[in-house]
Amino acid sequence: MHFSTIFAASAMASAAFAADHKVLVGTKAGDLVFKPDSLKAAEGDTVTFSFWPKNHSVAQATFANPCQPMQNGFWSGFVPTTDMEAVAPTTFTYEVKNASAPVWFYCTQGKHCQNGMVGVINPPASGPNTIEAFKNASEKATENVSPTSTAGSGGNLSENGTSTSGSSSSSSPAATGAASHLAGSAMFAGMTGLFTFFML
Numbered sequence: 554m555h556f557s558t559i560f561a562a563s564a565m566a567s568a569a570f571a572a573d574h575k576v577l578v579g580t581k582a583g584d585l586v587f588k589p590d591s592l593k594a595a596e597g598d599t600v601t602f603s604f605w606p607k608n609h610s611v612a613q614a615t616f617a618n619p620c621q622p623m624q625n626g627f628w629s630g631f632v633p634t635t636d637m638e639a640v641a642p643t644t645f646t647y648e649v650k651n652a653s654a655p656v657w658f659y660c661t662q663g664k665h666c667q668n669g670m671v672g673v674i675n676p677p678a679s680g681p682n683t684i685e686a687f688k689n690a691s692e693k694a695t696e697n698v699s700p701t702s703t704a705g706s707g708g709n710l711s712e713n714g715t716s717t718s719g720s721s722s723s724s725s726p727a728a729t730g731a732a733s734h735l736a737g738s739a740m741f742a743g744m745t746g747l748f749t750f751f752m753l
Contacts, residue, residue, distance in 0.1 A: 571597045576672070577640070578632075578660065579605035585665050587611075587658075587672035591684045594674055596652040603640040604632040609665070611645060612700050613707065614657045616682050620666035620694035622702075623657075630704020631662065643717070647708040649674065657687060661699040666691050 572595065577588040583606075594600060602611050613626025622628065627647050634641035649656070656674040659666040669688050676684055704710060710717045 571595075571599065573599045573601055573646075576600055576602050577605060578602050578609045578611055579670075581605055581638070585660070585668045585670040587660075587670065590672040591676050592672075592674055594649045594652065596649055598649045598652075600647045600649065600674055602629060602645045602647075604634060604643065604645075605640055606634050606637050608633040608662055609670075610661045610699065611658050612661050614659050614671075616655065616657050616687060616690075619657070619671060619687055619691035620659055620661075620697045622661075622698055622700035625707070626700070627658075627707030628700040628702050628704060629708065629710065631699075643710060643712045645705070645708050645710055647674075655682065659691065659697075661697055664697060666697045667694055668692075 574592055574594050576592070580586060580588065587602075592600070608631050610631045611627075611629045613623045613628070614621055615623050627645075629645035632641050632643045632645070634643075647656075652675055655676050658672050658674070660670040669691065671684075671687055671691050673684050673687065676682070700706070705717070
């Protein structure tokens with residue numbers, strides 16, 4: 554009973570401390586980049602992609618095959634928007650399942666990938682597989698391929714904070730007061746569980 558209590562408390566506390574990392578897809582000026590194009594995220598963290606005009610996407614690739622979709626990788630679908638002054642109301646959120654495994658991604662629109670619109674979550678700490686090497690390889694790709702899977706696969710598509718994905722492997726982190734209260738409650742419950750365990 555004690556072990557189940559401390560396990561549940563630790564799980565709730567970990568969920569409360571998970572971070573959401575923001576990545577811009579394109580820029581207001583029309584630059585073909587992800588900002589940032591390289592980031593570190595812990596297991597359980599989420600990465601939320603926000604899309605600038607005109608019509609970008611994000612798909613998971615492998616280092617060996619840039620501009621090609623990875624089998625069973627994530628895919629946002631295309632996110633068109635005509636408002637040149639703001640990001641699209643649609644976002645795509647991916648949850649990090651394994652912080653030790655690099656996650657390479659690219660934009661599948663036109664020749665955007667070949668023009669350097671690629672990125673990575675948790676790049677290797679050392680070795681030849683760098684973001685610069687991935688960009689160099691993408692420039693030599695003969696084609697830029699979009700996945701055939703359903704838009705939102707492997708993550709969560711949301712519009713104005715409301716999920717629009719038919720199915721997803723993660724939930725979009727909400728930025729509402731209710732969500733913040735829920736996270737705080739989970740953390741409090743976790744700490745209370747730990748305190749109770751040591752008092753018994």
